[in-house]
Amino acid sequence: MFTCLDKWRRSLLGAGLAAACIGAAAATGAVPAEGPLRACADPDNLPFSSAAEGPKGFYVELADKLSEALGRGAAQEVWHSTLYARRAVRSTLLARRCDLYIGLPAEGDFMRPQVVMSAPFAVHHYALVLPPGQRISGVAELRGRRVAVQLLTPPHQLLATTEGMQTVTVRSPEEGLQALADGQADVAWLWGPSAGYHNRTRHAERWQVLATDGPGMAWPVAIGFRRDDAALRAQVQQQLDGLQGWITGLAAKYGFPAGPALPLAAADAPVLRLAAAGAVGGLMGQATAAVVADAAGSDAMLSRGRTLFNTNCSHCHGPNAQSPEARIDLRKLGRRYGDEMTEVFHATVRAGRPDKGMPAWKGVLAEDDIASIKAFVDSVQQRK
Template identity: 45%
Template sequence: MRPNRRQTGSKWRASAELSSRATMLLALAASALLASAAPGSASQPDPLRLCADPTNLPFSSDNPSQPGFYLEIGQALSEQIGRPVAYDWYKSYFGKRTVRVTLLGKQCDAMIGLPLSADFMGPAVIFSKKIMTEAYALVSRTTLTLNGIDDLRGKRVAVQYQTTPQNLLATRDDIEKVTVLTPEEGMAALEQGKADVAFVWGPVAGWLNKTAYEGRFRVQPVEGAGLSWDAAIGFARTSTQLRDQVDAALPQLERRIAELAAKYGLPNAPPIRLGAASSPIRLAALGSPAPFVRQPAAAPPAIRIAETRPRDAGPEAVALGKEIFNGTCAHCHGPDAVQSERRIDLRRLQTRYGEDMRDKYWTTVHEGRPSKGMPAWKEVFTDDQFESIYTFLLTVQSSETAN
């Protein structure tokens, strides 16, 4: 039986539609192939994620028109290595905890401006080559010439609280100390005639002198133990490839870094050499050190639990554990584990966990407690090092009753 005309027309239209769809699919496939083969169509490289404080000028800011010295270095680096830049904002006044949460917590790839020191975070952080030297500074009227600490005799010196400069001046009865909490307060005391000299954090003093005081002060950096150090870019221990890539790019940025230092008013005069403080304070800071530097508090009497200490753990193991602890853990748990905040007071481990103390310690240092800001350290320290830290912690356990 032959199909009628209506049936024939329907079949023709169906065939035409199928042909049209096939042609469209072929065209789309061809376009996709051409696009994938076109120059520059490859996927974009991963961004270079920088840890940054949103309100820490002259170093960093979330204001695009004034990003800060460190962030402009990061922008120049990202162009040099061919990666877009992104930021993970986190306040730097938390000190080393900031490094742990952001950099070691893998929220960012690099942190610019860390002190180039092997004992800053132990082996957890590796560093680029030096990018600049940062220091405290003596700030004075331009008519006053200072060449050393003896030139401060008989003068009123605004000095930052709990800093190495304060320690340095502590034994000088011939210098009148005016204690201030911040470089801003020190500069204000100088401006208001309450001090003759301000002994404060140099980069912030230079920035304030440039922006707030229109360059009417002389800002002279100093050098000496605990007074100056080299700054670098920090990376997590596993990021050696990125670190090497950045190191290869830095020589091409030397002129740009110098230009940025001048833009943000960072002091560049020859440093004044000062002697070491009687008890130098260990640096534990990002950007401006004053909020993070602390003298170790005197430990309250604690009952030792010698019977829980491994019999073969001698004083060498305790000393090693104490050194690692103070280099990496003390910024949260206190120098020598002296900490008034009970929830992170490691002197109460025995009281809190009893026979489970060792298991709890081992699990925590290996796996971390990310929700509490405690990263995993299993890729940073060896089991022998963990054992040394545990041995040290056993010597400071208290017998108080847990609440």
């Protein structure tokens, strides 16, 4: 168990952590029917949750509201970093250290069947951040502007695979807003809740933050429960249904972009696999930072990979790897091979499959060319 140690290290962030830690360690049985709801939350993930002085965050306020609505007083937070979302859920919710986990992805099969979800209670969007008065109604209108995007997010991926786009890669929504403030970018396309929150709290609402829609741009979030806690889930769902208006108000208070979302992305735009697989929902603000820290890919590498691909591979595998023929559609590699994808890719590209019409590239392309192509191919994998 590293969590108490973890908390102790993070206790610089605020008081109350040590108490939560002790409480959490003691509570290992079934969900108690009374006393405060125990909600897992990240101690350092504003605008969603924070253990520090100041705003508690969207999810923490919702946890309090739900706990109160159930007549159990304010919620008790069980703090744990969500840098690695699955690990966080495993070592908190599934370890019975808390009763619910707010802000998990409502769609897909995130940690099912161990985790069951409420109905979605909010949808977070990637959002365009632009000066007041300006309007953008399609991706093409971003041409000729410097667009700040977070590395390896769906907007980044969309723009990196669209001809003629000029991106400024940033590592966080804060950095994206700073790039705008410093005049290094004209527009930014960032994780909406964080961009909206920082626009309000640090930049005096200097920009408009407009929700965008399209593949990978909208993330419905739900509350996760353990599979065997169906009764609690039903109780909470009933409260949630009555709180929808209050939740919308809470999102506005934190500066989250409100709808209707601009349908910016092309309908067939590929979705970044990393984002779809791990860096999800409300965990996104943090998780992207983790993904970024781990990622070997970079903007330059992706666009180099795309160019190399379109020079060497596209006449068989389609421009930008979009082949109408499923057998050689490299966007399906991840689906086809799962964890083996990297191995299959490198083996096939080096040795080819000469009897099947796939040439060998070993000695033809340099190793770092192959690595760049791989980064590009990774970026266009279709959502599972």
